Amino acid sequence: MKRPTIADIAGRAGVSRSAVSFALNDQPGVSEETRQRVLAVASELGWRPHSAARALRGGRAGAIGLALQRPARLLGAEPFTMELISGLESELSARSCGLNLQVVEDTEAEIATYRRWWAEHRVDGVIVLNLRDDDPRVGVLEDLHLPAVVIGGPAGTGTLPSIWSQDAAGMTDVVEYLAALGHRRLAHVSGDPNMRHIVDRADALREVCRLRGLPEPTTVRADYSDEDSAQATRRLLASPDRPTAIIYHTDLTAVTGLEVALEMGLSVPDELSLVAFNDSRLCRLVNPKLTALAHDIPGRGAQAARMLFAAIESGPGADSQPAEPYRLLPRGSTGVYRTR
Amino acid sequence: MKRPTIADIAGRAGVSRSAVSFALNDQPGVSEETRQRVLAVASELGWRPHSAARALRGGRAGAIGLALQRPARLLGAEPFTMELISGLESELSARSCGLNLQVVEDTEAEIATYRRWWAEHRVDGVIVLNLRDDDPRVGVLEDLHLPAVVIGGPAGTGTLPSIWSQDAAGMTDVVEYLAALGHRRLAHVSGDPNMRHIVDRADALREVCRLRGLPEPTTVRADYSDEDSAQATRRLLASPDRPTAIIYHTDLTAVTGLEVALEMGLSVPDELSLVAFNDSRLCRLVNPKLTALAHDIPGRGAQAARMLFAAIESGPGADSQPAEPYRLLPRGSTGVYRTR
DNA sequence: GACGGCCGTGAAGCGCCCGACCATCGCCGA
DNA sequence: TCGGCGATGGTCGGGCGCTTCACGGCCGTC
Numbered sequence: 001m002k003r004p005t006i007a008d009i010a011g012r013a014g015v016s017r018s019a020v021s022f023a024l025n026d027q028p029g030v031s032e033e034t035r036q037r038v039l040a041v042a043s044e045l046g047w048r049p050h051s052a053a054r055a056l057r058g059g060r061a062g063a064i065g066l067a068l069q070r071p072a073r074l075l076g077a078e079p080f081t082m083e084l085i086s087g088l089e090s091e092l093s094a095r096s097c098g099l100n101l102q103v104v105e106d107t108e109a110e111i112a113t114y115r116r117w118w119a120e121h122r123v124d125g126v127i128v129l130n131l132r133d134d135d136p137r138v139g140v141l142e143d144l145h146l147p148a149v150v151i152g153g154p155a156g157t158g159t160l161p162s163i164w165s166q167d168a169a170g171m172t173d174v175v176e177y178l179a180a181l182g183h184r185r186l187a188h189v190s191g192d193p194n195m196r197h198i199v200d201r202a203d204a205l206r207e208v209c210r211l212r213g214l215p216e217p218t219t220v221r222a223d224y225s226d227e228d229s230a231q232a233t234r235r236l237l238a239s240p241d242r243p244t245a246i247i248y249h250t251d252l253t254a255v256t257g258l259e260v261a262l263e264m265g266l267s268v269p270d271e272l273s274l275v276a277f278n279d280s281r282l283c284r285l286v287n288p289k290l291t292a293l294a295h296d297i298p299g300r301g302a303q304a305a306r307m308l309f310a311a312i313e314s315g316p317g318a319d320s321q322p323a324e325p326y327r328l329l330p331r332g333s334t335g336v337y338r339t340r
Numbered sequence: 341m342k343r344p345t346i347a348d349i350a351g352r353a354g355v356s357r358s359a360v361s362f363a364l365n366d367q368p369g370v371s372e373e374t375r376q377r378v379l380a381v382a383s384e385l386g387w388r389p390h391s392a393a394r395a396l397r398g399g400r401a402g403a404i405g406l407a408l409q410r411p412a413r414l415l416g417a418e419p420f421t422m423e424l425i426s427g428l429e430s431e432l433s434a435r436s437c438g439l440n441l442q443v444v445e446d447t448e449a450e451i452a453t454y455r456r457w458w459a460e461h462r463v464d465g466v467i468v469l470n471l472r473d474d475d476p477r478v479g480v481l482e483d484l485h486l487p488a489v490v491i492g493g494p495a496g497t498g499t500l501p502s503i504w505s506q507d508a509a510g511m512t513d514v515v516e517y518l519a520a521l522g523h524r525r526l527a528h529v530s531g532d533p534n535m536r537h538i539v540d541r542a543d544a545l546r547e548v549c550r551l552r553g554l555p556e557p558t559t560v561r562a563d564y565s566d567e568d569s570a571q572a573t574r575r576l577l578a579s580p581d582r583p584t585a586i587i588y589h590t591d592l593t594a595v596t597g598l599e600v601a602l603e604m605g606l607s608v609p610d611e612l613s614l615v616a617f618n619d620s621r622l623c624r625l626v627n628p629k630l631t632a633l634a635h636d637i638p639g640r641g642a643q644a645a646r647m648l649f650a651a652i653e654s655g656p657g658a659d660s661q662p663a664e665p666y667r668l669l670p671r672g673s674t675g676v677y678r679t680r
Numbered sequence: 681g682a683c684g685g686c687c688g689t690g691a692a693g694c695g696c697c698c699g700a701c702c703a704t705c706g707c708c709g710a
Numbered sequence: 711t712c713g714g715c716g717a718t719g720g721t722c723g724g725g726c727g728c729t730t731c732a733c734g735g736c737c738g739t740c
Contacts, residue, residue: 052395
């Protein structure tokens with residue numbers, strides 16, 4: 001089975017290759033009649049443009065890139081990435097644009113991937129995840145003039161457009177909600193403090209507590225692992241003035257925290273309330289169900305894809321946009337604090 | 341910033357373009373000295389082959405394709421896909437080969453994607469998931485001569501090499517284990533009966549029960565949704581001769597099942613044992629932890645990638661291979677059945 | 681009859697690979 | 711001594727499929 005080329009079409013339709021090209025690309029230079037004839041032959045032969053030839057000619061690669069900087073174990077566990085991908089896809093497939101995926105070890109490898117993609121003309125643009133402070137990726141992408149959209153920010157993205165989740169607002173909502181329930185001693189199990197949004201949350205937490213006259217909240221760090229988050233929760237709950245409510249940076253971490261709390265004989269939510277950033281099925285599978293800050297991740301993926309297309313088509317300088325705000329979904333894991 | 345081409349290297353090194361090409365591709369025809377000089381200049385300029393030009397020249401596209409036929413919500417929830425991808429990647433990145441991802445609606449769309457990828461020269465081969473009976477994808481890929489590796493089988497994959505999970509063996513292990521614990525009435529919440537491996541499991545279950553003289557097991561169907569699997573479990577447990585052990589086709593479904601059982605006041609594992617196909621963090625997050633049949637998914641992804649490379653390089657006719665067998669991981673959700 | 685608009689053709693070239701060809705040199709046999 | 715020959719190390723140029731610029735007939739119009 002041989003792939004048909006425009007030369008084949010030209011032969012069959014009795015016109016030159018250029019005419020075929022014009023016809024197929026809706027360019028002027030051929031009569032309507034010829035155009036129709038060419039289109040008919042093309043669809044009869046099942047012609048499709050050879051992506052490499054197009055790309056070589058200086059056009060688009062017809063694909064965007066997504067580098068995932070995550071260990072294998074984690075990729076499976078957390079739903080974020082896949083939901084984001086499916087959101088991206090919804091926009092991509094509409095424009096029959098491909099998605100190039102690459103799992104990378106660290107930032108250095110990620111940057112190497114961007115350089116390679118750029119040099120090999122593999123992608124027309126990339127989506128950047130998990131912005132950090134002074135993120136070196138931003139500068140590299142700017143230098144390469146490789147269109148990119150950052151999911152994160154809005155600060156520190158340089159000239160790259162970004163789509164930023166309103167983390168401070170989300171955290172504020174949670175704290176006000178918890179305060180209204182009578183909680184005063186709050187704690188926060190947070191992620192990598194180099195990540196922009198993690199810092200935003202911690203800052204917001206402190207700020208709102210200050211404004212509301214609540215005691216200084218505790219922030220401890222835990223990565224995504226079982227052990228780490230269990231340990232963090234254990235430490236918090238073992239302290240003499242233990243918090244009455246804990247906010248977790250992920251659903252995964254929160255679920256582990258809930259296990260630990262129950263294990264330690266605490267009643268949730270009577271003696272301890274728990275809230276998770278990121279909602280997922282996980283939050284509804286545990287008992288009591290976890291109160292969560294939900295996000296429309298596929299929606300954000302779609303939004304990012306649209307922004308990236310805009311950046312690819314009209315060059316840099318596009319505006320950053322906020323993502324849809326977090327929605328607080330109160331469930332069984334939060335309630336009025338009852339002193340014994 | 342301009343991407344350097346071999347012409348640039350040729351100019352700087354004072355040789356012809358062909359010489360550069362020979363040098364860069366480890367072909368004979370240049371002296372060792374020239375080769376070194378060319379390589380030095382190339383790395384100095386940061387040259388990388390233009391993937392499109394290579395592909396156009398008749399070479400490889402330098403990427404493989406993976407079409408995911410799954411609704412967005414689900415992709416996030418189940419860890420399988422991402423673990424598989426990370427396994428694929430481990431092999432791909434070693435050969436600096438890309439991964440093209442596409443989320444598709446249904447089989448028809450998936451086939452259209454394969455045709456498109458083929459016609460556009462976008463991928464050198466594909467990984468096919470979730471083989472069904474009389475799967476139309478097999479014939480299409482054979483016709484296109486598009487190298488492919490099927491994850492599933494081993495029956496019904498035509499000339500395509502496959503990597504098949506030993507579902508019957510896994511199921512047999514579970515049943516023997518449950519029988520040893522004293523269980524007699526078994527039930528099975530199964531997935532889409534069009535899927536090969538799902539049928540294999542159901543067949544094995546019936547067969548082992550027959551051999552062991554256990555009563556005919558019940559098999560009910562449930563898709564991945566919360567409601568569906570909850571409903572299936574509820575029905576099973578509401579029946580007068582309700583099963584004492586239930587085997588679920590996914591961790592996700594099993595977790596939902598556990599919730600339902602606890603909700604109905606059953607004690608797990610005293611009155612009901614639960615086992616899940618597919619292990620994941622989910623199984624360890626619930627209480628009691630779920631007994632599961634574990635699989636090394638990233639390992640399977642890597643294996644599939646290696647097979648696909650072999651198929652791409654040496655044409656069809658490669659052998660199918662079994663995946664590593666399931667490992668039964670007994671946890672808190674299974675135990676001796678205690679009649680009240 | 682010059683001119684402009686419309687259709688269409690020819691050819692170049694994107695970056696890379698590779699088959700065909702060529703220059704040089706050392707070696708051998710007449 | 712010298713022509714011929716093979717090996718070595720390199721150049722030339724075509725072509726993969728597609729786009730696009732420059733041009734050239736053809737017709738109708740002023």
